[in-house]
Amino acid sequence: MDTPVMIRQVTLVDVDGIVEVHTQARTAYYIAGGLNADDLADPAQTQRRHDGWARAIHSPDRVVKCATQDGKIVGILSMGRPNSPTIEARKVGQLYQIHVIPSHWGNGIGARLHTSFIDYLTDSSLPTGLLEVWERNIRAQSFYNRLGWKPDGDRRPGPASSDYVFLRLAAPAAVAPTYTTEPSPASPVAGRGVAAEALRRRGIPVFPHYDLDRAAAALAEQERQHGNG
Template sequence: MDVRVATPADLDDIVDLHTRARIAYYGAGGLPTGEIVDPELAREQRDGWTAAIAAPHKHVRCAVVDGRVVGLLAMGPPHSAEADAAQLYQIHVAPDCWGRGIGATLHGLFLRHLEAEALPVGVLEVWERNARARAFYTRHGWRPDGTTRPGPADAPYLGMRLTHP
């Protein structure tokens, strides 16, 4: 597996992978596919990924196996005003590649980002019903920080925090 900086040329693959991952984890949480995928959301995803790739303060990485984008990492400054933290915006792995260490590799890149920026704290949000992601982050040392914001299907997004030595 290679991990590289995402470019505008990766946009179709990134949006496709993000959509497949969303269908898998929101679907497992009981959200109907029609509420996960629609043309307006697809436009928003494409615009969001385009902006993230172009933003000098955000970092988007693609994990590639045999020429196929199988994982994504997006990270950068926190959405909150927390000064000495970085936010792990998203890790997505193609559902047919779960359990192969791709997510752990991308998470390791986030840890290296914290080290390179001399930031002691990582923050993220995870959908309450995404049990797989919550377990993944917990295994990697993340702990709930008590923050929430509204999410789909009356299930909130939960804030998590990692203190990195």
């Protein structure tokens, strides 16, 4: 039986293992996309990846996790605030990288790392995920398409005259429930009646699926920002 794969937070001790997975994965998909292997074997690029991952681990705006099996790093995930200042960080979380070592492709490791990203969006109350993928990386595009990601129309130049295309995903928590009939207003719950009443005073119906405390707090913050609080 295969040893279980574990997902955990990384530390600086993991940088060499992270770079190894990243290097092997990117080499595989760039070669599959038509790039020359010799062009990808630049030691300076490896050092830049090492420095980049160390910065990501230190950054308060990034979350970096890894998948391990038998004590070896076999997959990596980097996510956090959007890289572009034009994207609203209160609404979007960016999936920077998911890489799995090629020898472990097809074992569900990428899907588990992607689930960690979805958990990040949910825990951060972010309704939208954003990522970019090289347009010749057909394997990755197929992977993200199966998980519900859609092109948003933006792109930027990439290697071999092929662009990186941007994809977006609606986080599950942001998808509104669908009802066949109008739901009945919820009765105030002990300990949460004040929050429910605050919403009703503003003409907002209270349904059973509401997180009353979070909804009332969000409304108060919105009113404060507009000078109405």
